[in-house]
Amino acid sequence: MGHPVTTNPFIIMMINMTVVFIVLVALSFLIQLIHKIDPTKEPEEKESAPQVEEDEMQRLIKNVKDSKVVTDRDIPGEDESIPEEVIAAIVAAIARCGITGEVRAVRMVERDTTAWKSNARSNIGSSK
Amino acid sequence: MGHPVTTNPFIIMMINMTVVFIVLVALSFLIQLIHKIDPTKEPEEKESAPQVEEDEMQRLIKNVKDSKVVTDRDIPGEDESIPEEVIAAIVAAIARCGITGEVRAVRMVERDTTAWKSNARSNIGSSK
Amino acid sequence: MGHPVTTNPFIIMMINMTVVFIVLVALSFLIQLIHKIDPTKEPEEKESAPQVEEDEMQRLIKNVKDSKVVTDRDIPGEDESIPEEVIAAIVAAIARCGITGEVRAVRMVERDTTAWKSNARSNIGSSK
Amino acid sequence: MEFIDAFSVSLQSVWNDSGFSSFTVGNGIMILVGLILLYMAFVKEFEPLLLGPIAFGCILANFPNTDFFGEEMNVMKAINFGITYEIFPPLIFLGIGAMTDFGPLLARPWTLLLGAAAQIGVFVALAGAMIVGFDVKEAAAIGIIGGADGPTSIYLSIKLAPHLLGAIAVAAYTYMSLVPMIQPPIMKLLTSQKEREVVMTELRTVTKFERVVFPIVATIFISLLLPPITALLGMLMLGNLFRESGVTDRLSDTAQNSLCNIVTIFLATGTGMTMNAKDFLVPETLLIICLGLIAFMGGTAGGVLLGKVMCRATGWKINPLIGSAGVSAVPMAARVSQLVGMKAKPGNYLLMHAMGPNVAGVIGTAVAAGTMLAMLK
Amino acid sequence: MEFIDAFSVSLQSVWNDSGFSSFTVGNGIMILVGLILLYMAFVKEFEPLLLGPIAFGCILANFPNTDFFGEEMNVMKAINFGITYEIFPPLIFLGIGAMTDFGPLLARPWTLLLGAAAQIGVFVALAGAMIVGFDVKEAAAIGIIGGADGPTSIYLSIKLAPHLLGAIAVAAYTYMSLVPMIQPPIMKLLTSQKEREVVMTELRTVTKFERVVFPIVATIFISLLLPPITALLGMLMLGNLFRESGVTDRLSDTAQNSLCNIVTIFLATGTGMTMNAKDFLVPETLLIICLGLIAFMGGTAGGVLLGKVMCRATGWKINPLIGSAGVSAVPMAARVSQLVGMKAKPGNYLLMHAMGPNVAGVIGTAVAAGTMLAMLK
């Protein structure tokens, strides 16, 4: 296995840092590549939706609070007592996406804009 | 341990097949024996109930869909998205058994026609 | 390791018994010590509440049956089919504590008479 | 006629390697024992969660030629590993700790004495076992049946007398199920009507501080005094901390449910699989069953008698019936106190008062086991 | 220029120790195989719960220099331990037992014969495998693909031909997913319209007594006759007892869910990790895939043909379409019987009737595996 070729802390630090940056930059290009070859993406994405007013946002916050479905998907590792700011933020994000009617639709949009069938689920029983 | 006494594939196949059939036939007789010695079975089983009409069956299907209890018992390894044909089949089976009133009763009938007490359940806490 | 210094069953019995009593008596004093140093205990505890009448108790029993929260805390290892006598007993205990209005409050009282914050709960996600 | 020859030779070979050809009378009797235990577990509902898999394990262990305990590792040997090295009992205790409410004990710390007195049965049975010829380690393992704590009994048996594990586990769980039959006559015999009618005052409120500090202090004190029991008692108290801390509900829930159930399946099946004819079909098994009953009766009597003493000492403020709950068998023994109390005086609710000695009995039995390990191992 | 030197030497060293430097064509092909399997699992939804982790395990196993199978223990080696020593398949069977309703089988015990007939495919493939040059142990492991029971296939492969494990597991789960495509043509070919239209009478009620006694009796009988299959069959029946006893719901639930899922993750990932280029990228893999298909088709045909015999023997009271469900692949094969029956005659509900042969097929395959182990091991 590799042995450190130097004992200079600064050089070790720089080498490691460089490798990390190279790997993550490369990964970032891979993500863009995935996006490019994505056969399921919509050909033309609509540009920024109009801002929603504050009142409407308040109403949305209320809606989101009533439906747990959205939040358990959007915030990793958050399963209870979602702070208000989180909800507010999600609603803001949603609102700016132009989806003002049905908040639960967020998940639907994410999931269903694919060509894959996603409603037929197997189970262990059938996967014996 | 046993060593194959022949290398003729056809003979090995026949021997194995024979053993499997002997074992499963014997098991089938054991099941009939269990049924015979069953002290909890009803002395006289009623003969085939009258056919139910199609309309009634439609109503039953609806009932079954509303109650999950029946299905989670009757179809092994099926815990979500029960296809319509399955429900239809169960209802058909139930309907022919002559149980037309209360669909949830299927489980009850299965469970409660025994002499055993089945309502007092223990728990790990008490089973320390 | 220790070797038995005698083979007289009676002596072995007495020695063991003595050790067990000493340990548990000491533990009992430790519990009293904990109570004494408890910085969160109320300075003056109210003395025995008035007895509640039988009618009121019947009402309470019904209330308790409707709310599972109390019982899952008060009876260890009891998670289904709580016998009537248990419920009755809990209600009796509660009733004598003078809490007649809101039965669910039992847990609240136990939990919340501390100075600690108990509503902000972490989760594994954030505890990575 | 190659086919006929090969056929009959093969069939003969399958038969020779089958369990039928090497089936012994002992196997037959043990399978029968397993069936009886299954009946007790599923029909009579004697601790079905434990006795069920124990019984099935007993049946599995008595099929010849399964090679479960040969040299090669397999699923049954892996389960046995968790038994032999006492890995499972502490994990069950983690779950029990998360299920246990020490509140009633903390509200009345002197009920620990009732939990101590109920261990008298353990030591009576220990002495009895020595008198009838068991060596002191075996006697200790037998005595602990009277503690009415399955995992503690299994833990001590593995450490002191592994060849008795099956009989001790079966006796312990059977008698725990029989508590509602064993205890009431003794309780009535030893108490007067007046004593049974004593009404107890309500328990004081226990703070979260007390609930959280108690398991920590108890762990430190008992573990320092009796190190051999730390694995068991530490896990009990860690589970209780998960419950009481208020901020580790995820862990408490897992300790009580999925982890506890998984380990229960393995512990019970594995315990059953130690029940081979050689160890179980001996006169000692009958003796163990008798001594176990003595232990249970002794424990009940010990608890009730100290209850009577306390009753007088406190000026009739203690109902002696709660003493019998000190054998543990949580929460059944406490319910028995309640039922006998109600029969003596309708409306005399003893359950919450009996929960104190009841959980004290769990600690008492762990301490008794630790004491015996410290002196004997 | 210490920095530049150190930098390039270090980078060189990282590259030399990286997987890129020792990547082989075999690795590349196996990663591609893994990606294809992932596609089948997640997009085509072929048994995604099993094929998904198998595929990912296959990819993981083909990165060079990960040292997963070096001398030192690590998480992947620990998982592999559970595969190599057949610890996981019996635990999966515990869960499957808790999910299985033997009711339809108990109501019509002779459907066990259909479960036996569907094993014909197993033995046809065994013979075929021997003819194309596999040795008898390999042939047995290949044949069992036709049993359409994943854990049984994996169990037998590990015992008889561990180097074929990956190919056999992949073939077994793939064909199980393809049951709705493989079976209908064979079923239609072998049956007449009149046969497909047979309406069956309702199943009789099965008592709790029968449900509880059956797994016990079956365990005793089969384990005594075929000890090598006891670990698998015993666990199946223990799980079923948890389900049917009515007093061990906690254990039944855990066996079906948390325990089963945990073991599934490990079993499937670990199975995938046995798929190294050396064992998998051989012509034998293609043969195994062909033989697996023959086994499935043979099993389907065997079941249907015996169904036809029964149909006549009972005076047209048996619909031969339920015979194909005898390959197991619970509950998919039973649904296929239902669908083909409905197409022949709308309203002809065969599902519950097909569940009998369907669960019989699980027992049949276990018995076939036990027979082969008894004769070959």
Next chain:
Amino acid sequence: MEFIDAFSVSLQSVWNDSGFSSFTVGNGIMILVGLILLYMAFVKEFEPLLLGPIAFGCILANFPNTDFFGEEMNVMKAINFGITYEIFPPLIFLGIGAMTDFGPLLARPWTLLLGAAAQIGVFVALAGAMIVGFDVKEAAAIGIIGGADGPTSIYLSIKLAPHLLGAIAVAAYTYMSLVPMIQPPIMKLLTSQKEREVVMTELRTVTKFERVVFPIVATIFISLLLPPITALLGMLMLGNLFRESGVTDRLSDTAQNSLCNIVTIFLATGTGMTMNAKDFLVPETLLIICLGLIAFMGGTAGGVLLGKVMCRATGWKINPLIGSAGVSAVPMAARVSQLVGMKAKPGNYLLMHAMGPNVAGVIGTAVAAGTMLAMLK
């Protein structure tokens, strides 16, 4: 007076074998450390799910004569086995993968750079540790505290400096809890009011294709480049596949809940049990705590500074406050970005934007750990 003699000898023997007789000052201090950690976990609520069992494990490990780490296997040694051989951290990462939504990262791939920049703290601490006298392996294990990923820190410590495991784990989890106190001053110091007020445009929709393909591609690329981190990173991505495939919800649920909780109990308790006085009560522990803080502060600064660069480079479209989330500590660091942003400009919701760097930090730390393992092991 046999009785009195035997009695006093026995009592003496119990005392001699007790923990009191061989209790050291070191044990006392470590138990006190455990109590302080319990206080932090349960009262201050610093990562109670991890610090709680770590603290209790620390207390358990410091009772003398428990024989937990003797030759014979027992439950504590079995747990320790899972630590020593790095079995638990990858299983936790499986659960974390199933909890993680890489969507925000996929929508803005260049946020990976912020996740890389936040690793600066790791390497600053590495250099600092070497300067104050740690050898290079110890320095790497200490530096990784700045990665704010518990399992990665534990994994690397076990591999490179097992004697520092306790101190490193405690420092990592403590600082992760303190993120809301450590980060805001640094963020405010390094950013102008105008920068903090930058409003970011909405994230684009991410397709299921991207969500499923990303974990596969990332696993292949990183594992080939840095094989030593495959066990950890592969499990993270397998868990994420369970989540995103849409057809393996059962496995995703188990990976996140029962499996993750069980392993958390074992990992945390076992980590605590490595905290013996000999390794922990050394001046190095204080240094580690100081270096850990430097690492966290360095990481925060690194993320924010690169955020500032990006802010200018994109024409004020990036709010530099999201850079600090690159230290990971999911999702707390992202919430801190949100809070500081809201204070600068009410209604400026940064949370979803900060989730990208936040999950990028998890990958960044795994890559940093892999790099250090590749160079040092």
